[in-house]
Amino acid sequence: MSFFEAISIDKTYGGQKALNNVTIHVPEGSIYGLLGPNGAGKTTLIRIINQITAPDAGELKLMGKKFAKEDLAMVGYLPEERGLYKKMKVGEQVLYLAQLKGLGKKDAMTKLRYWFEKFEMVGWWDKKVEELSKGMAQKVQFVVTVLHEPKLLIFDEPFSGFDPVNANMLKQEVIELKDKGATIIFSTHDMASVEELCDYITLIDKSKTILEGNVHDIKQKFKSNSYLIEFEGNPEDFQNSMHDNFEINSITSLPYNQYSALIKLSGKGKSNDLLRAATGSVSINTFRELLPSMNEIFIRAISENSIPVTHE
Amino acid sequence: MAILGPLLFGACLVTPIWLTQVEDNDVKKIGIVELDEFNKPVTDSLLFFKNIIPNKGNLQFTYLYNIEFRDIERILENTNYFGILVLSHNLIKQKDGVVDMYAREQPSLGIEMHITKSIQTFLFENKLLMIKVPPQTINALQTNISLKTIKLEKGGFKEQKLTGVKRIVAYIAGLLVYFFIFFFGAQVMRGVIEEKTNRIIEVIITSVRPFQLMMGKIVGIALLALTQFLIWVLLTFGIYQYSSAYFIHKQVREQSAQIESPTNLFATDQKTPVQKTDVKSDIELSGFLSYVHDINFLLILGVFLFYFIGGYLLYGAMFAAIGSAVDSETDTQQFMLPVTIPLIVSIIVMSNAITNPAGILAYWFSIIPFTSPVVMMARIPFGVPANELILSMILLIAAFLIMTWLAGKIYRTGILMYGKKVNYRELLRWLKYKD
Numbered sequence A: 001m002s003f004f005e006a007i008s009i010d011k012t013y014g015g016q017k018a019l020n021n022v023t024i025h026v027p028e029g030s031i032y033g034l035l036g037p038n039g040a041g042k043t044t045l046i047r048i049i050n051q052i053t054a055p056d057a058g059e060l061k062l063m064g065k066k067f068a069k070e071d072l073a074m075v076g077y078l079p080e081e082r083g084l085y086k087k088m089k090v091g092e093q094v095l096y097l098a099q100l101k102g103l104g105k106k107d108a109m110t111k112l113r114y115w116f117e118k119f120e121m122v123g124w125w126d127k128k129v130e131e132l133s134k135g136m137a138q139k140v141q142f143v144v145t146v147l148h149e150p151k152l153l154i155f156d157e158p159f160s161g162f163d164p165v166n167a168n169m170l171k172q173e174v175i176e177l178k179d180k181g182a183t184i185i186f187s188t189h190d191m192a193s194v195e196e197l198c199d200y201i202t203l204i205d206k207s208k209t210i211l212e213g214n215v216h217d218i219k220q221k222f223k224s225n226s227y228l229i230e231f232e233g234n235p236e237d238f239q240n241s242m243h244d245n246f247e248i249n250s251i252t253s254l255p256y257n258q259y260s261a262l263i264k265l266s267g268k269g270k271s272n273d274l275l276r277a278a279t280g281s282v283s284i285n286t287f288r289e290l291l292p293s294m295n296e297i298f299i300r301a302i303s304e305n306s307i308p309v310t311h312e
Numbered sequence B: 001m002a003i004l005g006p007l008l009f010g011a012c013l014v015t016p017i018w019l020t021q022v023e024d025n026d027v028k029k030i031g032i033v034e035l036d037e038f039n040k041p042v043t044d045s046l047l048f049f050k051n052i053i054p055n056k057g058n059l060q061f062t063y064l065y066n067i068e069f070r071d072i073e074r075i076l077e078n079t080n081y082f083g084i085l086v087l088s089h090n091l092i093k094q095k096d097g098v099v100d101m102y103a104r105e106q107p108s109l110g111i112e113m114h115i116t117k118s119i120q121t122f123l124f125e126n127k128l129l130m131i132k133v134p135p136q137t138i139n140a141l142q143t144n145i146s147l148k149t150i151k152l153e154k155g156g157f158k159e160q161k162l163t164g165v166k167r168i169v170a171y172i173a174g175l176l177v178y179f180f181i182f183f184f185g186a187q188v189m190r191g192v193i194e195e196k197t198n199r200i201i202e203v204i205i206t207s208v209r210p211f212q213l214m215m216g217k218i219v220g221i222a223l224l225a226l227t228q229f230l231i232w233v234l235l236t237f238g239i240y241q242y243s244s245a246y247f248i249h250k251q252v253r254e255q256s257a258q259i260e261s262p263t264n265l266f267a268t269d270q271k272t273p274v275q276k277t278d279v280k281s282d283i284e285l286s287g288f289l290s291y292v293h294d295i296n297f298l299l300i301l302g303v304f305l306f307y308f309i310g311g312y313l314l315y316g317a318m319f320a321a322i323g324s325a326v327d328s329e330t331d332t333q334q335f336m337l338p339v340t341i342p343l344i345v346s347i348i349v350m351s352n353a354i355t356n357p358a359g360i361l362a363y364w365f366s367i368i369p370f371t372s373p374v375v376m377m378a379r380i381p382f383g384v385p386a387n388e389l390i391l392s393m394i395l396l397i398a399a400f401l402i403m404t405w406l407a408g409k410i411y412r413t414g415i416l417m418y419g420k421k422v423n424y425r426e427l428l429r430w431l432k433y434k435d
Helices: A042-049 A069-074 A090-100 A105-118 A134-146 A164-179 A191-197 A215-222 A235-241 A271-281 A294-306 B004-021 B069-078 B089-093 B109-130 B135-141 B163-197 B200-204 B210-258 B274-293 B296-325 B329-335 B337-355 B360-365 B372-382 B386-414 B424-432
Strands: A004-013 A016-026 A031-035 A057-062 A075-078 A152-156 A183-188 A200-205 A208-214 A226-232 A246-254 A258-265 A283-290 B028-035 B059-063 B081-088 B100-103 B149-153 B156-160
Touching: A004 A042, A016 A031, A016 A042, A016 A057, A016 A200, A016 A208, A031 A042, A031 A191, A042 A152, A042 A183, A069 A075, A075 A134, A090 A105, A090 A134, A090 B200, A105 A134, A134 A152, A134 A164, A164 A183, A164 A191, A183 A191, A191 A294, A200 A215, A200 A294, A208 A215, A208 A294, A215 A294, A226 A271, A235 A246, A235 A258, A235 A271, A258 A271, A271 A283, B069 B081, B069 B100, B081 B089, B089 B109, B109 B135, B163 B200, B163 B210, B163 B296, B163 B329, B163 B337, B163 B372, B210 B296, B210 B386, B296 B329, B296 B337, B296 B372, B296 B386, B296 B424, B329 B337, B337 B360, B337 B372, B360 B372, B372 B386, B386 B424
Parallel strands: A031 A183, A031 A200, A075 A152, A152 A183, B028 B059, B028 B081
Antiparallel strands: A004 A016, A004 A057, A200 A208, A226 A258, A226 A283, A246 A258, B081 B100, B149 B156
């Protein structure tokens, strides 16, 4: 049983189908990525999960039971467009929002102190939100989202607008949150973050799910059985040691008399045999399987999805 | 603004009254030239128009002897005479006479009226004298009349005082309710739109039900309005205390100066009936200030509070609904009609209600919930039967409860809907959505 499920969700907006029979199963304590091009339906799905809008069909389940409005108390939602009262002071506002989530004032203050010190935000307490830069406001919003220690966190495009330093800090936080037991769903275009963080993903395109599952499994599925070998030695010797099963895609020369070769296994070729063959001819520095990056998978999956499929 | 408002308001109350006390300090001298029936300057023995026009305030009338026409231009250019009035003996024979005044500037309406009225009175009395009606009789012929209403109320008849003052109070009270409703209602709308445009609604909506959010906003701004109102009342009260002390003191000074002068039409000295009106306006002022002490004022304040809150809640709910249906303030135009029309109708009916507080128009519009806040306030200073007041209040409460329920339905759907061009038909559909 998954921690959270959205099952067969349909949603139509003014004639346009935004979500078509979309299902996701989110295991407990995992980091789940919602991927897809712009306009695919990710934000719609997120709003449905947050019970901001209701689906036309389908249901939501939390730990096997129907996801009720009361359950939102253990959800933390970070919307894509930062939403804070501009003319209110930061301190007042975070306290208010914390209390809305059911935290007592004292409890909230303690937690806030922890987060504000951690993120070096203490000096912003008396500033009005409109005085903060975009990145600063996002930090504040993040604190508001995680303050009440929600079990389910939902981030809509959390990395957009962050500079690399802050983006990295956010990633560290996400991992920490997972370690503390939270389940995290986030939507993003940033494939690098998917690479670093996600255990599971769902790829949505044109309102339908086109890819779903464990990241590792997906990479296996998309891999092309390619290997990278970096060596020192005679490239011709290397070439000769390659059997039929080992297709040489390229051999590139590197500085200091080193070479980098891309080999594709075909037919019955096994990685161990390749290694044995290579060690016989040259001195190996690096031997590694090339898994496709999420970026490559994304592009490939989307482009495959756009090829019109002819039905009977 | 919370402090400045009452100061401005107090100034608005006090200034017009103060202005009636202000005297234009520069003296205006007007010369009177008398011509006989052949339009020639008269000789001493035939003086007829002497003392025809009494001095008033800074206007001084001086009789000029032996002045020819050609002298008039010279006088006006070389001396500080404001104007030269030319009175001909022919005036007595005319039914509709024209009197010429030669001047460098257009005289004020007040000056004109004073001159014409004085001449008319003089001529009338002289015509009576010419048919041998004795002066005492002429005096006795005059009667000044003012109307006093004695209203039948529970517990007997009650003399109605100071209707003029009541009219002012009615007008101010009605306008205030209108202003408060519009001003604070619009704040509700703006707050709703802000929450929508900066997307904080998405964060809050996960913790709070839409209806709670709407009511919180309406009630919150109501409290703001009450605080503002309280500050106004306190500050205006303070200003009134100060100014009443000042004016009463001044009145005592002036009245002691007037004691010597008799008020007689044919008095040969300068003090004349005109002084009577000065005294009267002073009495009206202190009467107004003492009226404020009248127990009725507490009733008015209490009713004001009720209608202001009731009217605000009614319109506030509408404003909240409108704010939730649009994406920006500019889009609100198409929905403002149901709000502005009843309010403007209220103001129009209010003027009628003030002159005719017991009339049909006043009655109906003080009962109908959308216009009752303003119109009932205009009626209250004149006294309203208890059953009418209670009926009006009950209807207002019912109306705002219904409106809040309807607004809640619109608000709930509208706040999360972006980008869609909404019209009245759409709103109707939202009303039908189930929870």
